[in-house]
Amino acid sequence: MVWDVLNIIGTIAFALSGAMVALDKECDYDLLGVYALGFCCAFGGGAIRNLLIGVPVSALWEQGTLFIVAFISITLLFIFPSIFMKHWHKWGHTMDAFGLAAFAIQGAMFAKEAQLPLIAIITAAALTGCGGGVVRDLLAKRQPMIFRKEIYALWAMLAGLLIGLNIFPTGMSLYILLGLIVTLRLLSVHFDWQLPKFQFKQSNSPTYSK
Template identity: 60%
Template sequence: MTWEVLSMIGTIAFAVSGAIVAMEEEYDILGVYILGIVTAFGGGAIRNLLIGVPVSALWEQGLFFQIALISITAVFLFPNNLLKHWNRWGNFTDAIGLSAFAIQGAMYAADMNHPLSAVIVAAVLTGSGGGIIRDLLAGRKPIVLRSEIYAVWAILAGVIIGLKIATNSWELYTLFILVTILRVLSYTYDWKLPSRRLGVH
């Protein structure tokens, strides 16, 4: 049940963020739907390839495709004056998507009895894979690779699930809220990982 709820939350959050990015880049309606769908399902598709789940498993997610399409349609029809506040909400829905999908991906790998390293990779790819594809298709530098802390929170979720620190529903929901809050704090206060710039000669 927890898995289903997290999948639903993540699907809606990432479908919306993909649609908004497409509208910011002034894509047409087809582009908006494509970017929304790719953002919602891209991370899961990459994860499935890496942990040995047939990619065809994606096509069995009929309900989630419908949820994603409804979410994208709602955003497309949203009044412009409300979408102006998107920058504030955009990062927030992205944080929710990252958290929900990182936990869902880690649970998926853990249920298949994969080692800790695979659980962490599944968490990072599911949590940030859709966002990476979205940013690349929109011609943007992926959030994950910038110095602002992003993928670290997916790694944290993977470690906690891989070590079986969080196993029951309420622990997983608490972890979901924790990861979302940490991600929100990291972009609000501009927490950064160390980075090194090479001087231009």
């Protein structure tokens, strides 16, 4: 039951995240565009993961309940945008952190059960947790957020690494891992942790003496 609730929270968070990007004045998408970005953000990562680790594509359509949850969430956002925006700024990062952690762990477990190597488990975790956001940003013609802002994908990859190394194998240990990833994500937002960036500095033109 707890796992199902976390999946629902993650789906709501990512569906709303995609829909809010579509409602931004820079995008100015119509109703179809709002639903498209919302669904791509909520389910895009899982779909890409399934293709890479060999899970049948039809598995995506077995999530009927989550599709309904995403549809209702996006519809309510479209009807009451101001209400959702107000609460999103307050609780959005927390919901997103739970979605990231739950989906990253889910993706890693899929790959582990398929007996794939460690690198595949890490990749599956990152794609499930972050892939939907990348698809959303590309469709909105934006530079993907995970490559330019707070630490995000790294926490999903960490979840995959810990699961792949059997440090958090199954059962209750996965909920401990969930709490760890959520905490790290919220700390990175609060303290504005960022990965090192390369900054190109153009050197001055050489001067030559006579």
